[in-house]
Amino acid sequence: MGSRSKRYSATFHRAKAQAADLAQQQTAKTAALKAQQAQLVTAQSQLKVLQAQESVQKHYQADAAVLQQQRPYFEQVASLTQALTKQQQATTTQTQQVAATQTKLTQLNENLAAFTKVVAALPGVQVQLAQQGQQEAALAHHQQTLAQLTQAQADLGQLQAKVTQQQTVSQQLTQAATAAQGDYRALKNQWLTSQIANLAQQLAPGSPCPVCGSTDHPQPAVVTATVAVSQEAVDTAEAALQQAQNQATASTTALESLTEQVTAQTADLTQNLADFQAELQQAGLGQLADLTAIKTALQQRQDELSAQKKALLAQVKTGKIAELQQADLQKEITATQAALVTQEQAVQQAQAQHQKITVQLADAQQQLPAGFGDLAALEAHLTDLKQKIATYSQALTAAQQAVSDLSQQVAASESQQAMLTQQVKDTQGKVLALEKQLTLSLTEHFGQADWTQFKTLLGQLGQLPTLTQQLQQYQELGAKLATEIETYTKLVGTQTTVDLSQGQAHLATLQQQQTQLAADLKQRSERQVLNHSILTRVQARLATIAQKAAAFNELQAWWMPLPAVGLRS
Known part of the structure; x- marks a missing residue:
């Protein structure tokens, strides 16, 4: 019966705590709802700002379309510039080849003169x-x-x-x-x-x-x-x-x-x-x-x-070799001179082609619109416009999505807030009804609704076996003292000569202990009787409280499956 009383008390206090938790959740939900509403207002403001920039974005798109149409002119200039660069490289290479061939021819003539001298x-x-x-x-x-x-x-x-x-x-x-x-x-x-x-x-x-x-x-x-x-x-x-x-x-x-x-x-x-x-x-x-x-x-x-x-x-050997190489060297000089003529003609042709491409490039550059020097500048400007358009589109889509999401969140939070408010109201009503019933029961049995005394009795309920055992020990000790007093009285009555001083002192001590034990026994007996009477009434009342606790557990089981309001503990 004592364990059920304790469970009932814990259930009652947990119910009050859950009611307070529901109220706290309601406060938190209210603050969260206000924050979401503020975020929604901010998102709507940002969306209006972006929508106000729509004309600028249309202007960007129009500029990009026009520049895209002018792209072939820039591509032509880029192609001619690349061709001119390539032709310059070719001309430079051919000029270098002519210089190298001239150097080679000079070296061959010097070698021929040296060979002739040696021979x-x-x-x-x-x-x-x-x-x-x-x-x-x-x-x-x-x-x-x-x-x-x-x-x-x-x-x-x-x-x-x-x-x-x-x-x-x-x-x-x-x-x-x-x-x-x-x-x-x-x-x-x-x-x-x-x-x-x-x-x-x-x-x-x-x-x-x-x-x-x-x-x-x-x-x-x-x-x-x-x-x-x-x-x-x-x-x-x-x-x-x-x-x-x-x-x-x-x-x-x-x-x-x-x-x-x-x-x-x-x-x-x-x-x-x-x-x-x-x-x-x-x-x-x-x-x-x-x-x-x-x-x-x-x-x-x-x-x-x-x-x-x-x-x-060594000179003889060199002379013999020079005699053998002199004819070959003369042939190589003739071939090199012919190659030099061919290379000089190629240089003249390359220079003419370079001049032609230069004129074409100048004409193409005159057809370009002002503000862009080459294809790279145009590409950079187009890339910047496309990036701005894409950034604006992404920001507009994100703002619209944010407004939609926040609107849905605010609506859901308002719905949850209304549900939670109703749950708090219902829970507080049930807790007040349960507390009222418990107060009536305490008043019927104790004369008043003394919650402090009720908690004290509940705490002493577990000490009842120990107090009963102490009372039994005191009763056994009182019986033992009474037996010793009776024994000493008989000894005094049968002996003619006896040293009464020691016996009287011991008897006085025993009588004092008996008096103290009797007083303690009386006090403890009275307390035990009082406690036993109180506890008997408490145990009788706990049966009724247990029934109400079962009903409260059913109420708690009904609260627990509501995750939206956070009643699980």
Whole structure:
């Protein structure tokens, strides 16, 4: 029953909100209608302005028709202008071709003159080539002589090296012979000393001396200690001395022979070099100091002759080619001269055609109406007129369509406004009737239509189970306290000696709690009874309110399918 009361209250308030929303929509629709009406007035003003310009547009159309009829004259001028431009380009091209041909002819004549000059110089070049061969032969002879002298100088150098080597050998052999002679003399002296000692020892008084034959030996030689030397050793030393002396003599003889050869070859080389230097000086190579300078000069001369020969051969080759190309070049010059005559005639014809087109263009331009210089200006003016005519036509059509659309919108809005006004009026009447019925019901049950108390009771309806449970808990607690008081009373009555101070204090506390609980219980009981009585009456009345709520839901279902007035929420 409580949930139905809540639904009824929500439905009632939603109905009031929808009624207010309908009124707000009516206000908005009224403002929108005024705006549409203002737009319609503006569109009608714009349409009148455009309609006032119709005469100007007719004038534009007449001008466009006249100019369109004059278009062929402009096209003729444009065609002649294009033809004149094309003819100017053709004349310029042909003139350039004549100039190019003249330049080519000049170049061909210059080439022919150059070829003729080269061919004429060919015999002289061939004479120079013959002289070049003689100079190359003389250079080859000089180079051969240089090679011989260079070889002779190299041989002399080798011979001088042998002399130097032989001098060293001779010196060494002479020193060896001197050393061998010293060794021989020392060994011979030692041998003689030993022989004297032997003879002195063998002398006896009266016996003849083996050397002098005397039998008197007044003063025999006194010999100290000697080294024993054999005759064989002395002979060996003498043979070594003889061999060393022979080798020294042979080396000296060979040195003298080599020295004589060096002297002779030096004289020959000096004379031959002097003769060669004189020959080279006579050949125009100048005074050259030695073979190195001669070699450098001959190499330079060879390089010069090679370069000269290469240049002469190139001239000969060019001359031969010139001889072959001279006839072809003469033919090409003849053909070019003929082409030049043809091109000059074409230029004259092009200039005559250019003059003709110029006269035709001047005549055609005189036939054009004033104000337009050419076809492009006419096209631009026609395009501008057509654009203005099209723009005006589009604007007029758009304005007419706008007036028509806005007129339809205003009519539709006025119809919707009337319908919405009626719906608001009907809805407000039904809400007032429902509120009146609800006020009578509240007055019957509460004595007055106290909406605040009604909303408070509806809010407490959900707390009824909780309050009932609290009342039961308080009743159980009061019974428990009564039992404890009875128990303490029995204990006091049965005991003869007892400490009453503690029991009395505890009893006082319990009695105080019981008194407080009783007061609370009484207050809550009274409130519970009051609330229960009120809620019982409310529940009894809610059945009647639920029936009215069902009727209100039917009314709401009737409002909802009206999208034009915006009643859906």
